[in-house]
Amino acid sequence: MSLTLTVPPRPEVDRRAGLPxxxxxxxxxxxxxxxxxxxxxxxxxxxxxxxxxxxxxxxxxxxxxxxxxxxxxxxxxxxxxxxxxxxxxxxxxxxxxxxxxxxxxxxxxxxxxxxxxxxxxxxxxxxxxxxxxxxxxxxxxxxxxxxxxxxxxxxxxxxxxxxxxxxxxxxSPRSLLSSGLAPEGDLGDRVTTALPDVGRRDRARFAGRRVLVVGAGHSAANTLIALAALAEEEPTTRVSWAVRNEGTARLAADAADDLAARGRLGAAVHGLVTAGRVEQIASFEIDDVRLSDAGVRVSGRRAGEAFAVAVDVIVNATGxxxxxxxxxxxxxxxxxxxxxxxxxxxxxxxxxxxxxxxxxxxxxxxxxxxxxxxxxxxxxxxxxxxxxxxxxxxxxxxxxxxxxxxxxxxxQVDLVLPETGVCTTDAGSCCA
Incomplete structure (x- = not known):
């Protein structure tokens, strides 16, 4: 006995039809x-x-x-x-x-x-x-x-x-620690993310404080320039800059940048270091950040040797x-x-x-x-x-x-971009 299929196979319904x-x-x-x-x-x-x-x-x-x-x-x-x-x-x-x-x-x-x-x-x-x-x-x-x-x-x-x-x-900022792990314990308002409004909204948070900016990119540079200007008005403000590498040659390379504002930024922040208005802590691998009686203790290795610094507030500009x-x-x-x-x-x-x-x-x-x-x-x-x-x-x-x-x-992708110096971390993109 043979069977005859009288109903043809039903095509699969497009369940996504009409959806945005x-x-x-x-x-x-x-x-x-x-x-x-x-x-x-x-x-x-x-x-x-x-x-x-x-x-x-x-x-x-x-x-x-x-x-x-x-x-x-x-x-x-x-x-x-x-x-x-x-x-x-x-x-x-x-x-x-x-x-x-x-x-x-x-x-x-x-x-x-x-x-x-x-x-x-x-x-x-x-x-x-x-x-x-x-x-x-x-x-x-x-x-x-x-x-x-x-x-x-x-x-x-x-x-x-x-x-x-x-x-x-x-x-979703990257960690302050070189390991990428989160610091132990709650640091509360002792840490701020990149590009705080130093001159206006967040001024009270930094005026007269010991401030450590961590990161080698353009958001760090913007913040350092703003903090140096604040220190001119509030001389008890102390500004330090921690970077993992021996220096910040990538920012210096911006002098040849087609985005002229970026080129000027790199030159300006290096001028602050040379003038002693910003203390640069180079080759600093941060292993630990925790609250202490002196504020916030940031410890790790500097050029392979144990090193620590005490500050009041940290700007996380690590990307x-x-x-x-x-x-x-x-x-x-x-x-x-x-x-x-x-x-x-x-x-x-x-x-x-x-x-x-x-x-x-x-x-x-x-x-x-x-x-x-x-x-x-x-x-x-x-x-x-x-x-x-x-x-x-x-x-x-x-x-x-x-x-x-x-x-x-x-x-058919086609895009003409400005020639830029080596790009480093800023507000999440090189446009800022």
Whole structure:
């Protein structure tokens, strides 16, 4: 006896059809991603943990960027803005972080195209696939993404067709200890992250205190210049600068920088050291930081010998690293050292590349084992500080093209960057 199948096999339903692409973070790169997706007619939703766009930028808003306006405005975002009558600032002007928000990000967020897709006060706590932890493979690519959000009303799960994580790294500073481990015990307000507002908001925290700045990059240099100016007004202020290497030749190299403001910064901070206004503690490997009767005791090895210094407050300008905890159920393909996507890591290695020598790259270098999931912006660079906003804008342009099915445009990456000296850690990117 034979059986005849009267019902043909049912094709698999596209469970992701009609779902938006979720962008995590409403900073410059997140809004650029949304702008490119909207231009291509793709549905998008942007989740921002803060109450406004650029919340992380606002933390260092008093700081002037190294990059002029022509390097910090995304092309698709500019087209959306100009369609509503926006006039771009002077292309050669150097904005502060606050001006970047007030003159660019906020007007962009108010455009008709973006205003309806932004969700403020929505912190993404976890990302997964519907019905699938990271161990399940069959049908994985067809399953929608699930994002767990925390809002003022509690937690909720939302679904998305694809995810672009542009949440950055500024909330995840690297450790003060050379080992990378966290210091033991709670240091309270004795430690501040990079780029405090020394001259205004945080002045009382530093005036008349013994201050140690740790880090060899541009955020350290900015802070040292501000502290030296404070010490002129408050002579009991003492400023020290701890670096792991024998010196800071990389900052000195900025004299040949196409970003002129960065070149002047390097020269200025070395002038402070030469004049004795800043004490440089070179070759200092910090092993321990803990509270003491004298304030904070910072101990370790200096040029191989035991060394310690007592201070009142520490500025941690050692850089940032990505917080990947919310991606525990996502299949990431990361370089073991830099913590960037494996194909991207050798292109951004800070031992080889400056901001301006990073080759153009896009979706091909940003793809993970998890289909349709991407890290973009500062978070895609892992622990490397060689990031420029222009690079992030090209990343999300390429990703948007890929998600729109335009594989040719996605892989035609083209980017002209300013020639720069060797890039070191600053506010999370070389634009600041």
């Amino acid at each position: 692409i979720a962008v995590i973070g409403a900073g410059p790169v997140g809004l650029a991603a949304a702008s490119h997706l909207i231009e291509r007619g793709l549905p998008v939703v942007v989740f921002e943990a803060g109450d406004t766009v650029g919340a992380a930028v606002r933390e260092w808003g008093h700081t002037r960027l190294f990059s002029p306006w022509r390097y910090v405005v995304d092309s698709a975002a500019q087209r959306l803005l100009e369609a509503e009558g926006w006039t771009a600032p002077d292309a050669e002007g150097l904005p502060t972080g606050d001006e970047l928000i007030d003159l660019y990000l906020q007007p962009l967020a108010r455009t008709a195209a973006l205003a309806s897709v932004l969700r403020y006060g929505a912190r993404v706590e976890a990302v997964s696939r519907q019905g699938m932890d990271r161990t399940r493979s069959v049908g994985r690519a067809a399953a929608p993404f699930v994002l767990r959000l925390r809002t003022a009303e509690g937690t909720t799960d939302v679904m998305a067709r694809a995810v672009i994580d542009t949440s950055g790294t500024t909330n 940032f690293r990505p917080d990947l905890s919310m991606l525990a159920e996502i299949r990431l393909g990361l370089d073991e050292i830099v913590e960037a996507p494996r194909a991207l890591a050798p292109l951004i290695d800070p031992n080889v590349h400056s901001c301006g020598s990073v080759p153009p790259h896009g979706v091909a270098e940003l793809t993970h084992p998890e289909p349709d999931f991407y890290l973009a912006g500062m978070k895609s660079y892992g622990r490397a500080p060689t990031f420029l906003l222009l690079t992030g804008y090209e990343q999300v342009r390429s990703i948007a093209a890929e998600l729109a099915g335009d594989r040719v445009a996605a892989r």
